[in-house]
Amino acid sequence: MNKRIPIISILVAIVGLVLYNCSSNQTPQGGALGGDDAASSVYVKPGDHDEFYGIVSGGFSGQLSVYGIPSGRLLKVIPVFSVDAEKAYGFNEETKPMLETSHGFIPWDDAHHPELSQTDGGPDGRWVFINGNNTPRVARIDLSTFETAEIIEIPNSGGNHSSPFTTENTEYVVAGTRFSVPFPQQDVPIESYKENFKGALTFIKVDPEHGHMEVAFQIYVPGFDYDLAHAGKGKSHGWMFFSTYNAEQSHTLKEVNASQFDKDFIAAVNWKKAEEYLAQGKFKEMPTEYVHNVYDEKTHSATSEKIKTVKVLHPDECPGLIYYLPTPKSPHGVDVDPTGEYIVGNGKLSADMSVHSFDKMIKAIENEAFEKEIDGIPVLKYEEVLAGIVKEGGLGPLHTEFDGKGNAYTTFFISSEVVKWKLGTWEVLDRVPCYYSVGHLMIPGGDSRKPWGKYMVAMNKITKDRYLPTGPEMNHSAQLYDISGDKMKLILDFPTIGEPHYAQGIHADLVKSKSKKIYKLDENEHPHAVKSEKETKVVRDGNVVRVYATTIRSHFAPDNIEGIKEGDKVYFHITNLEQDWDVPHGFSVLGANNSELLIMPGQTETLLWEPKKQGVYPFYCTDFCSALHQEMQGYIRVSGKDSNVPLKWSVGEQPVQ
Amino acid sequence: MKSYLPRILMWIASLSLLVLFLFPIWKITLKAPQYPDGISMYIWINQITGDSEYTLQNINILNHYVGMKYIEPDSIPELTYFPYIIIGLCLLGLALSFFKNNRFYLVYSLILIMVCVLGLYDFYLWEYDYGHDLSDKAPIKVPGMAYQPPLFGSKMLLNFEAISYPHTGALFMGISIVLSFLSFFIGKKRKAPKAFA
Known part of the structure; x- marks a missing residue:
C-alpha cells in the first residue's frame, strides 16, 4: 500500500481550504442570499410559532440549545453537562448530583449529538438524548x-463520540468509544496500545415508559476509534452500525499514523443476537x-x-454478533437511509463515498464471504457489500441525511459545501456552498425513517466574516436551506451557541402540546418543601440552619x-407557591459563593449560603416577576459566633395568605 | 294528548332548573396583553371556578395589588343556600303542574323572575363589595378608582378589560321562565272557549 497518498491528499485539502477561504472572502455577501423571497420564507410573524423545533447541541459549551425553524429564533438553552449559574444547574443542592461521575463532580463536558427518541422509526417528541464526549x-x-432528567456514565470508554444514536423504538441508545483505552482501566505503557487497549460498544437500554437508562451490555472490540453510529431501520432494524478509523491501532501522531490504511471499517452489530447471547448467559460480569x-x-x-x-x-x-464492513478513507459519519437498505460511509479523507447495501451484507454473511477475521470478528469482502460509490461529490465527506424522497445530502468539510445526490443511481444532483467548513447537517427527522424533507440546516465550524465581528472568538454559524424544490436554496444564516455540533429537528406539533406550564404544588414531594406561608420556618441543628421559605408575588x-451566626451553613429551601404560567421567582443573597436560584411555579430549590462576616445582608428576587418585583426583598442578620441573638423570622403584619 | 301540553311544558321548565348544577350561570373574563387567552372565572349556583384549578389563586394574586379582598368561595353563603332554592323551585314547579289551574303556572314564572332579579341584585352587591371595599394598605392606589366588574358587558379596570356575560346556566333559567309562561298562555287559550260554553 502506498503510504504517501493520504498525506498528499491532506496537503491538497489544506491548500484547498486556504484557497477556498481566500476566494470566498471576495464573494459579495448579498449574493449568497436569495433576495426578498428568501426573507419571506423564513419570516415567522411576531406572535406566530415556528413549524419545527431545532434541537442543537452546544458542543464544547456542554449545553443544548433550542431554536425555532425556519426563523432561527433562539428559544432556550438547556444546561446538560455544564453548570449554569443562570438556572442554578449544578449550583443548587438539587441538581449537584446530576454532574457526579466516578471521577467526582465534573462541571463541564463536550456535548456532541442530540438524538430524539423514536417510535416506529420516527421522532416521537418524548425525549432527546445527548452524549458527553470527554x-x-x-x-x-x-x-x-x-x-x-438523567445522566448515565459509560464505563470502559474514552471519548464517547459514537453516541447516543437510537434504535427504531428507542429500545437502546448506544455509546461507542472514540478513544480506545485499557479495558478495564489499568496502569500500562502507552506503547502497549495494540496489546492492552480495547474498544467498548455500549448498549444502553431505555425504559419505554419513563425513559430511564441502564447499561445493558458492552461489546469488547479491537482498539480502533469508534467514531459515529446509526441504527438500522425497517428491514435492517435489529442492527447498529458504527464507523471506525485508526484500524492501524496507532497511539501517537494519529493524524498521520491513523490515516495509513486505505480502508477502515463500519462495524455492524446484530443487537438482537446480543440479546439472545445475554439471555443464554454468554456474558462476563x-x-x-x-x-x-x-x-x-x-x-x-x-x-x-x-x-x-x-x-x-x-x-x-459470540459468533454472528458483529461484522466489519471495509470502508475507504477513515469514515466519519455512518448514515442509514430511511428504507434501511443503504449504509453510507462518509470517508472523510476522500472525494468519493462508499455506500453499502444491507441486503448484500446479509447475503455476504450467509455466504461467509469473509476477507479475514480480526479478534473473532469476520471482515466481509468490500465488493460483496458495496452498493455503489458516489463519485467526486466534493472533498472530505462527513455526514449524510435524507429527505425521504430518495435523496441524500452530504456535508463536505474540506470543500465546504452540501451536496445532494440520488440514492441508487449515486448521481450528484445539486451542490451549495456553506460558510464555512460545514460539519454536521440536519434535516428534521433526516436520520430517521420519517424525514420532513423541507428544510436543511448546515452547521459550520468556522465563522470568520459572516456577522459583525466580536473579537477573536465568534459564535459558530449555521445556514438554513430550503430543500423542498430540486435545488437547495440558502434562506437564512444565524449564529449559534457554543459549537453547534449536531442537531435534531422535529415538527412542533409533536412537542408543543405536551409542554408543561407549571409544576403542581400539590405534587411537590421535595423533602424541604413548604406548601403555604403558614408552614414557613427557620430550624437550627448545630451550625446547620434550614430556612423553609416561600415566594409569591411579590x-x-x-x-x-x-x-444566624458566623460559620453557619444556611440552606435556603425556597418553594415557589405560584401556579401561574411563566411566573418564576429568583433568589439571591449577598455573598453567596454559588449562584442565584430560579424557581419555577410549584418547585422547590435550595441554595447553600455560608456567611463569613457579621452584618445584615439583603436577599432579593432576581426574576422580574411583577409590578412590585423591586420590593420583593428581605434581610438576614448574621451575628458573632457566640452571640445570643435568638432565631427569629417574620413577614409583614398582613401576610397575603 | 294536547291537553297535557301545558303540564309537559311545566315539567320541562322545572327540570331545566337542574341544568344550573351542570353549567355555570355567569362568566367574567379578564383580558390583558400578558394574558393572551384571558383569565376566566365561572359563577355557578354552588361554586366559583376558573379555567384551571389555579385561576382563582391567580386572580387573587392580581387583585391583592389594588387591595381587593380574596375571593373565597367558602365565605360566600349564597353558594351554600342557593342550590336548595333551585331544588325547591324545581319541586314547586313539578307540584304545580298537577293543578289544572293555569294561573299557578303564571305565578310560578313570576316567582322565577323574582328569584332571577334578586339573584342578579345579590351578584351586583358582591361585585360592588369586591370592587369598592379595598385595603388602605394596597400597594397600588389609584384615586377615584373602583374595581367593580360590570354585571353585563365590558369595562376597562386599569390594564384589564373585564368582560361579564351570562353563561349556559342562565340560558336554562331563561328557558324555564319562558316555558312556564308558555304553559300559562296555552292553558289560557284552551280554557277561554270553554268559559263561554
Whole structure:
C-alpha cells in the first residue's frame, strides 16, 4: 500500500481550504442570499410559532440549545453537562448530583449529538438524548419540561463520540468509544496500545415508559476509534452500525499514523443476537465503576447512584454478533437511509463515498464471504457489500441525511459545501456552498425513517466574516436551506451557541402540546418543601440552619431572619407557591459563593449560603416577576459566633395568605 | 294528548332548573396583553371556578395589588343556600303542574323572575363589595378608582378589560321562565272557549 497518498491528499485539502477561504472572502455577501423571497420564507410573524423545533447541541459549551425553524429564533438553552449559574444547574443542592461521575463532580463536558427518541422509526417528541464526549456520559432531556432528567456514565470508554444514536423504538441508545483505552482501566505503557487497549460498544437500554437508562451490555472490540453510529431501520432494524478509523491501532501522531490504511471499517452489530447471547448467559460480569444520576420531577431533586459491574460480550465467544464492513478513507459519519437498505460511509479523507447495501451484507454473511477475521470478528469482502460509490461529490465527506424522497445530502468539510445526490443511481444532483467548513447537517427527522424533507440546516465550524465581528472568538454559524424544490436554496444564516455540533429537528406539533406550564404544588414531594406561608420556618441543628421559605408575588416569607451566626451553613429551601404560567421567582443573597436560584411555579430549590462576616445582608428576587418585583426583598442578620441573638423570622403584619 | 301540553311544558321548565348544577350561570373574563387567552372565572349556583384549578389563586394574586379582598368561595353563603332554592323551585314547579289551574303556572314564572332579579341584585352587591371595599394598605392606589366588574358587558379596570356575560346556566333559567309562561298562555287559550260554553 502506498503510504504517501493520504498525506498528499491532506496537503491538497489544506491548500484547498486556504484557497477556498481566500476566494470566498471576495464573494459579495448579498449574493449568497436569495433576495426578498428568501426573507419571506423564513419570516415567522411576531406572535406566530415556528413549524419545527431545532434541537442543537452546544458542543464544547456542554449545553443544548433550542431554536425555532425556519426563523432561527433562539428559544432556550438547556444546561446538560455544564453548570449554569443562570438556572442554578449544578449550583443548587438539587441538581449537584446530576454532574457526579466516578471521577467526582465534573462541571463541564463536550456535548456532541442530540438524538430524539423514536417510535416506529420516527421522532416521537418524548425525549432527546445527548452524549458527553470527554468524561463518557449520556444524558436524557425530557421534552415536556426541556430539562435534563438523567445522566448515565459509560464505563470502559474514552471519548464517547459514537453516541447516543437510537434504535427504531428507542429500545437502546448506544455509546461507542472514540478513544480506545485499557479495558478495564489499568496502569500500562502507552506503547502497549495494540496489546492492552480495547474498544467498548455500549448498549444502553431505555425504559419505554419513563425513559430511564441502564447499561445493558458492552461489546469488547479491537482498539480502533469508534467514531459515529446509526441504527438500522425497517428491514435492517435489529442492527447498529458504527464507523471506525485508526484500524492501524496507532497511539501517537494519529493524524498521520491513523490515516495509513486505505480502508477502515463500519462495524455492524446484530443487537438482537446480543440479546439472545445475554439471555443464554454468554456474558462476563466485569467489575467496574460508573455513576447513574436521575432527576425526579416530584421531589425536584436528583439522586446519584454508583454501579459496580457491567455485562460484557466477547465477539470471539459470540459468533454472528458483529461484522466489519471495509470502508475507504477513515469514515466519519455512518448514515442509514430511511428504507434501511443503504449504509453510507462518509470517508472523510476522500472525494468519493462508499455506500453499502444491507441486503448484500446479509447475503455476504450467509455466504461467509469473509476477507479475514480480526479478534473473532469476520471482515466481509468490500465488493460483496458495496452498493455503489458516489463519485467526486466534493472533498472530505462527513455526514449524510435524507429527505425521504430518495435523496441524500452530504456535508463536505474540506470543500465546504452540501451536496445532494440520488440514492441508487449515486448521481450528484445539486451542490451549495456553506460558510464555512460545514460539519454536521440536519434535516428534521433526516436520520430517521420519517424525514420532513423541507428544510436543511448546515452547521459550520468556522465563522470568520459572516456577522459583525466580536473579537477573536465568534459564535459558530449555521445556514438554513430550503430543500423542498430540486435545488437547495440558502434562506437564512444565524449564529449559534457554543459549537453547534449536531442537531435534531422535529415538527412542533409533536412537542408543543405536551409542554408543561407549571409544576403542581400539590405534587411537590421535595423533602424541604413548604406548601403555604403558614408552614414557613427557620430550624437550627448545630451550625446547620434550614430556612423553609416561600415566594409569591411579590414577597418572600419569611423576609426578615435573625439569629444566624458566623460559620453557619444556611440552606435556603425556597418553594415557589405560584401556579401561574411563566411566573418564576429568583433568589439571591449577598455573598453567596454559588449562584442565584430560579424557581419555577410549584418547585422547590435550595441554595447553600455560608456567611463569613457579621452584618445584615439583603436577599432579593432576581426574576422580574411583577409590578412590585423591586420590593420583593428581605434581610438576614448574621451575628458573632457566640452571640445570643435568638432565631427569629417574620413577614409583614398582613401576610397575603 | 294536547291537553297535557301545558303540564309537559311545566315539567320541562322545572327540570331545566337542574341544568344550573351542570353549567355555570355567569362568566367574567379578564383580558390583558400578558394574558393572551384571558383569565376566566365561572359563577355557578354552588361554586366559583376558573379555567384551571389555579385561576382563582391567580386572580387573587392580581387583585391583592389594588387591595381587593380574596375571593373565597367558602365565605360566600349564597353558594351554600342557593342550590336548595333551585331544588325547591324545581319541586314547586313539578307540584304545580298537577293543578289544572293555569294561573299557578303564571305565578310560578313570576316567582322565577323574582328569584332571577334578586339573584342578579345579590351578584351586583358582591361585585360592588369586591370592587369598592379595598385595603388602605394596597400597594397600588389609584384615586377615584373602583374595581367593580360590570354585571353585563365590558369595562376597562386599569390594564384589564373585564368582560361579564351570562353563561349556559342562565340560558336554562331563561328557558324555564319562558316555558312556564308558555304553559300559562296555552292553558289560557284552551280554557277561554270553554268559559263561554
